[in-house]
Structure formats: C-alpha cells, structure tokens
Amino acid sequence: MSEPLYDVIAIGNAIVDVMAPCEDAEIETLGLAKGGMTLVDTARAQELYDAMGPAREISGGSAANTLAGLAALGGRCAFIGQVADDQLGEVFAHDIRAGGIAYDTVVRADEPPTARCLIFVTPDGQRTMNTFLGASQFLPAEALDESQIAAAGILYLEGYLWDPEEPRKAMRRAIAAARNAGRKVAFTLSDAFVISRHGDDFRALIEDGQIDILFANEHELAALTGVEDFQTGIEQLAAKVSTVVVTRSENGAHAISNGEHAHVPAESIAKVVDTTGAGDLFAAGFLFGYARNKPLATCLTLGAICAAEVISHYGARPEADLKELVAARLG
Amino acid sequence: MSEPLYDVIAIGNAIVDVMAPCEDAEIETLGLAKGGMTLVDTARAQELYDAMGPAREISGGSAANTLAGLAALGGRCAFIGQVADDQLGEVFAHDIRAGGIAYDTVVRADEPPTARCLIFVTPDGQRTMNTFLGASQFLPAEALDESQIAAAGILYLEGYLWDPEEPRKAMRRAIAAARNAGRKVAFTLSDAFVISRHGDDFRALIEDGQIDILFANEHELAALTGVEDFQTGIEQLAAKVSTVVVTRSENGAHAISNGEHAHVPAESIAKVVDTTGAGDLFAAGFLFGYARNKPLATCLTLGAICAAEVISHYGARPEADLKELVAARLG
Numbered sequence: 001m002s003e004p005l006y007d008v009i010a011i012g013n014a015i016v017d018v019m020a021p022c023e024d025a026e027i028e029t030l031g032l033a034k035g036g037m038t039l040v041d042t043a044r045a046q047e048l049y050d051a052m053g054p055a056r057e058i059s060g061g062s063a064a065n066t067l068a069g070l071a072a073l074g075g076r077c078a079f080i081g082q083v084a085d086d087q088l089g090e091v092f093a094h095d096i097r098a099g100g101i102a103y104d105t106v107v108r109a110d111e112p113p114t115a116r117c118l119i120f121v122t123p124d125g126q127r128t129m130n131t132f133l134g135a136s137q138f139l140p141a142e143a144l145d146e147s148q149i150a151a152a153g154i155l156y157l158e159g160y161l162w163d164p165e166e167p168r169k170a171m172r173r174a175i176a177a178a179r180n181a182g183r184k185v186a187f188t189l190s191d192a193f194v195i196s197r198h199g200d201d202f203r204a205l206i207e208d209g210q211i212d213i214l215f216a217n218e219h220e221l222a223a224l225t226g227v228e229d230f231q232t233g234i235e236q237l238a239a240k241v242s243t244v245v246v247t248r249s250e251n252g253a254h255a256i257s258n259g260e261h262a263h264v265p266a267e268s269i270a271k272v273v274d275t276t277g278a279g280d281l282f283a284a285g286f287l288f289g290y291a292r293n294k295p296l297a298t299c300l301t302l303g304a305i306c307a308a309e310v311i312s313h314y315g316a317r318p319e320a321d322l323k324e325l326v327a328a329r330l331g
Numbered sequence: 332m333s334e335p336l337y338d339v340i341a342i343g344n345a346i347v348d349v350m351a352p353c354e355d356a357e358i359e360t361l362g363l364a365k366g367g368m369t370l371v372d373t374a375r376a377q378e379l380y381d382a383m384g385p386a387r388e389i390s391g392g393s394a395a396n397t398l399a400g401l402a403a404l405g406g407r408c409a410f411i412g413q414v415a416d417d418q419l420g421e422v423f424a425h426d427i428r429a430g431g432i433a434y435d436t437v438v439r440a441d442e443p444p445t446a447r448c449l450i451f452v453t454p455d456g457q458r459t460m461n462t463f464l465g466a467s468q469f470l471p472a473e474a475l476d477e478s479q480i481a482a483a484g485i486l487y488l489e490g491y492l493w494d495p496e497e498p499r500k501a502m503r504r505a506i507a508a509a510r511n512a513g514r515k516v517a518f519t520l521s522d523a524f525v526i527s528r529h530g531d532d533f534r535a536l537i538e539d540g541q542i543d544i545l546f547a548n549e550h551e552l553a554a555l556t557g558v559e560d561f562q563t564g565i566e567q568l569a570a571k572v573s574t575v576v577v578t579r580s581e582n583g584a585h586a587i588s589n590g591e592h593a594h595v596p597a598e599s600i601a602k603v604v605d606t607t608g609a610g611d612l613f614a615a616g617f618l619f620g621y622a623r624n625k626p627l628a629t630c631l632t633l634g635a636i637c638a639a640e641v642i643s644h645y646g647a648r649p650e651a652d653l654k655e656l657v658a659a660r661l662g
Contacts (some may be wrong), residue, residue: 020429
C-alpha cells in the first residue's frame with residue numbers, strides 16, 4: 001500500500017449556506033424543527049427565503065466544511081460533490097479550491113440550481129437548517145475517480161447525502177474502492193432525523209464492518225443504537241467500530257478507539273454566535289490528529305479547538321488561523 | 332409640500348460584496364491600490380477572484396448600505412438600482428427588501444450579470460475594493476419613478492455611480508425631480524479616485540446649488556477642494572453647501588450646517604475587523620438624525636455609533652440591533 005497522496009477525500013453536499021439571525025418566535029411561526037435539518041423543495045425554499053431577514057452567503061456542506069478545517073490545519077484533501085453551472089456553483093467551487101482542496105467534480109449543466117441551505121440562527125447560537133438539495137442530489141456514481149479515492153488515507157462521508165439516491169450509490173461505490181485499496185472509511189451520522197430515515201442502512205454498514213471511524217453527537221448515538229444511556233450506547237457501538245467519536249456540545253467529547261477510552265472538556269469560549277459547523281469542524285480537528293497518528297486525547301482536543309473557533313462567528317468555515325490556534329493551545 | 336412618504340430614497344450600485352481576508356503582501360503582488368475602489372472588467376474580476384482566498388458574500392453597494400442602516404434605525408426608505416436576472420441579483424433584492432426597504436427597479440434580463448465587488452480585507456481592517464459594475468451600470472433614467480422621488484424627504488446619491496453613463500443621466504434627472512418637489516438632495520463623494528475622474532461635474536453641481544447635504548472623508552474633501560488644510564477646506568465647501576459632513580476615521584467627524592459647527596470623536600471599539608461600509612453607515616446615522624430634526628452634534632453621534640458597529644465585523648450591513656445600540660448610548 002503506497003503512501004497516501006491525500007490525508008482525506010470526502011464526498012458531501014456541495015452547498016452554499018444562506019444564513020440570517022432570527023428570533024425563537026419566528027422558528028415557531030415558520031413551523032421549523034429547531035436545531036435540526038429539514039429537506040425542502042423549491043416552493044418551501046422560496047417561502048422560507050421570503051420570510052428570512054437580510055442574510056449572508058458562505059460556502060457550506062458538512063463534509064466540505066470538515067475539509068476546509070483540515071486543509072487550514074495543513075491536511076491534504078480532495079472533495080467530491082455536485083454543483084450546477086450557476087453563480088452559487090462558482091462560489092462553492094471557488095471557496096473550496098481557494099482553501100487548497102482538490103475539487104474536480106464536473107459542473108452539471110441542467111436544472112436544478114446549486115444546493116443551498118437556509119439557516120436560521122436564534123439568539124442562543126442554535127442553527128435550524130432547511131436544505132434545498134438542488135444539483136447536489138444528482139452526484140452520479142460515475143463522478144468518482146476510484147484511483148483518487150484509493151490515493152487518500154481516509155474516505156470521509158456525510159450521512160446527510162444518504163437521502164438522495166444517486167449520491168448514496170456513489171458513496172457505496174466509494175466505500176468499496178477505499179476498502180479494496182486498504183484505506184480507512186470514516187462516516188458522520190449528521191442528524192437524528194437522517195438516522196430515522198436511514199438508520200437500517202447505517203446499522204447494516206456498521207455490522208458489515210464497512211466503517212472504521214464513526215462520528216456522532218449524543219442524540220445521534222441514541223437514535224442509532226436505541227440506547228438512552230450514553231456510556232452503554234458508545235460502548236455498544238465501539239464493539240463494532242474501531243474508532244467511535246461522540247460530541248456532547250458544552251460537555252466535551254468522548255472517543256473509544258480499539259479499546260482505548262478518552263474524554264476532553266469543551267474549549268472555553270467568550271460567546272457562542274452560531275453553532276453551524278460545530279460538528280464538522282470537530283471532525284476536522286480529530287481527523288487531522290488521527291491522520292498524523294496523534295494520541296486519542298490529542299485528536300479530541302484538536303477537534304474541540306476547531307469547533308470552538310467556528311461557533312464564535314457566523315458561518316461553518318474557519319475564519320481564524322487554525323494552525324496558530326492549535327500552536328498557541330498545544331505548543 | 333406634502334409630508335414625505337419616505338425619509339430617504341437612494342440611487343446606487345446594486346452590488347454583492349465578495350469579501351476575504353488577505354495579507355498586505357498580496358495587495359502588492361496583485362497590484363491593488365490599498366484602501367481605494369478600482370473598477371474592473373470581466374477578465375480582471377476573474378483574475379482577482381482566482382487569487383482570492385475563501386470568501387463570503389454579503390449584499391453591499393454604498394447607498395444601499397446606508398439605507399440598510401437607516402431602515403434598521405427605523406427610517407422609511409426606498410432604493411433604486413439595477414440587478415440582472417441571476418442568483419446574485421436575487422440575493423441583493425432579497426436582502427434589501429428583507430431590511431424593510433422599498434425596491435421596485437425592474438430586473439434586467441440581458442448580460443452582464445449582477446454587479447459584485449471583490450473586497451480584500453487586510454489585517455489592519457482596511458478594505459481594498461475591486462468593482463465589477465455588471466448590470467448596475469445599465470440603470471436607465473426611465474427606471475426612475477419621479478413621483479416616488481418627490482415622495483421622499485431626501486434624495487441620496489452615491490458618487491461611485493457617477494462613473495457609468497446611464498446611471499449618471501438617471502441621477503441628474505432624479506436631482507431635478509427632487510428639487511422641483513422642494514426636497515433635499517444629499518450626495519456622497521465616495522472615493523478620491525472617483526473625484527479625480529468626475530471632480531468637475533461634482534464641483535459644477537455644488538456651484539449650481541444642486542446639493543444640500545454633502546458627505547466626504549478628509550481625503551475626498553482635499554481632492555474636491557484642492558485645499559490641503561482640513562479646516563480651510565471644510566469651510567470653503569460650507570460656503571456653498573448648506574450641510575457638509577466630513578469623517579476623519581479614528582479622529583471622529585465634523586459638520587458645518589448653515590453656519591453651525593459641530594464635532595464628535597469616534598466611538599470606542601474593541602477591534603476594527605473590516606472598515607467596509609464605515610462611511611455608508613456613518614451617513615445612515617447622520618441622515619436618520621437629520622430627517623428627525625435632531626441637533627447637529629446628535630446627528631454626528633448617530634453616524635459614529637452606526638459606523639462603529641459596522642467596522643466591528645465583516646460586511647457593510649449592520650449585524651447588531653442599531654436601535655438598541657442607539658438607545659443604550661443616547662437613552
């Protein structure tokens with residue numbers, strides 16, 4: 001097995017976040033599920049956009065955010081995801097490439113437009129996401145370059161993209177390509193509602209031993225395992241997955257890797273502005289440490305540092321120099 | 332003369348800002364004039380975008396930013412500016428309407444696309460702007476509804492839009508409509524380079540008594556008057572314009588209105604993140620006070636409060652609740 005060309009290659013939604021602050025009352029009036037991710041069609045996306053205050057557009061997408069963090073830390077990354085031939089597609093492609101991430105998925109000429117996620121951010125910093133999948137749902141399995149996947153130490157997949165059929169096929173093919181090449185497969189469960197739709201698939205992948213590294217928050221852990229007790233749930237999962245990483249918001253994060261347990265507290269932060277991307281950036285820090293063979297607790301701390309940065313401002317991509325932050329914190 | 336329906340109606344660039352942090356060395360390498368605004372064509376815009384780091388998109392445009400601030404303070408506003416039928420045009424229109432501003436300019440179907448401004452923000456918070464005028468330069472004089480202009484207490488015009496021919500004609504027609512209706516005309520000089528191109532026009536408008544309220548920073552004041560000494564320059568101008576307002580960055584702001592002099596210091600601020608929109612939001616605060624017949628020094632303080640808010644974060648539109656900030660500061 002040759003030395004990997006990339007630390008991580010990821011498949012995910014190629015999406016631009018459209019984000020605006022809002023009051024809790026608005027979340028209720030609009031009938032939104034606070035804190036979750038809901039898929040919306042064109043009409044509902046328009047209705048929600050009309051109801052939204054002045055917004056800003058920042059490239060997003062769970063796995064793409066993770067790569068942006070990884071690349072900012074010095075990781076070598078590649079991304080696979082589908083945009084349309086439009087201005088938001090240009091924005092997404094520019095931002096990911098400008099972050100130093102290889103991105104070669106061919107632009108899709110037809111309708112629908114590039115995906116966008118309408119994000120309402122309440123005063124407590126919580127984000128409520130409404131995703132119009134657009135072009136993203138048409139990522140064809142043929143868009144994969146299997147030799148590129150084989151050239152990455154870790155294949156990283158986002159659960160969000162399990163909803164649409166074509167990318168699901170593409171991800172299954174990518175898992176096979178990575179495993180055939182002797183690479184690791186990492187998966188993030190993304191959202192408790194996604195698990196309610198696709199939990200059987202996820203559990204089957206786990207039982208089959210297809211997943212080496214699994215990311216979840218405590219709610220997703222409970223949804224996947226059906227176990228209320230945190231410790232029981234994570235241990236049950238760790239019996240089937242080599243490395244399990246579970247975040248617990250302000251209560252820090254836990255990991256179990258090949259029998260080793262680790263826990264770190266959350267990093268302290270002046271003010272939570274917007275939690276969009278917290279989990280994505282946690283995964284970035286963890287995977288960076290993992291790819292560099294750092295101790296398990298260090299991997300968690302790296303995750304916590306990156307998550308703390310991204311929740312201190314609007315948007316799910318890092319603003320501060322993550323390398324500097326890590327150097328200041330860990331020396 | 333009837334009671335105005337709007338406090339302010341403005342004509343300006345309908346533009347989306349594309350902003351990214353950068354180092355001072357990059358400004359030099361790219362051959363940019365730090366702190367200024369340069370007009371760029373399609374090829375140069377592409378070249379600069381390719382060189383730019385991961386960016387975020389936030390609606391901008393000088394006069395539109397001013398209205399966003401005014402509306403946030405409780406002012407009644409209308410905007411006139413040209414977008415194309417594309418995604419950035421939708422973003423611009425959404426953001427301005429979501430701010431509670433009337434905006435009825437008909438979308439332009441043809442090429443070029445909606446205007447964008449590529450803004451490089453250096454670590455000192457200075458912004459260097461590169462404007463692709465796109466659809467904005469094709470605002471036709473026919474787009475004006477003269478009865479709408481007559482219905483606003485103040486017509487506000489941005490100097491930036493004096494460059495392209497069609498909007499210049501539109502603005503001249505708007506000035507006539509406002510004056511015929513007995514309304515005030517406010518003008519911002521926008522940029523020292525714009526004055527080097529159109530100073531003769533601006534001086535002629537002033538000599539003709541077409542301008543009631545003039546906004547400038549100290550560099551623009553010097554470029555317009557040809558006078559180095561600040562006090563001499565502002566007094567010279569005040570002899571010809573009823574109300575002259577000049578900002579001096581961290582040294583506060585001065586105004587002379589019908590012989591009355593006022594000066595306020597800059598508001599204190601923890602950290603200057605991005606000065607984009609500082610002048611625009613200063614004008615917002617000042618005009619809000621002016622429209623409400625506040626004392627001259629209060630108008631300046633309102634300007635300083637709004638400017639301080641906008642330079643404390645990325646983007647030229649207010650993020651914090653300006654009404655609350657003003658209430659906390661002025662009671």
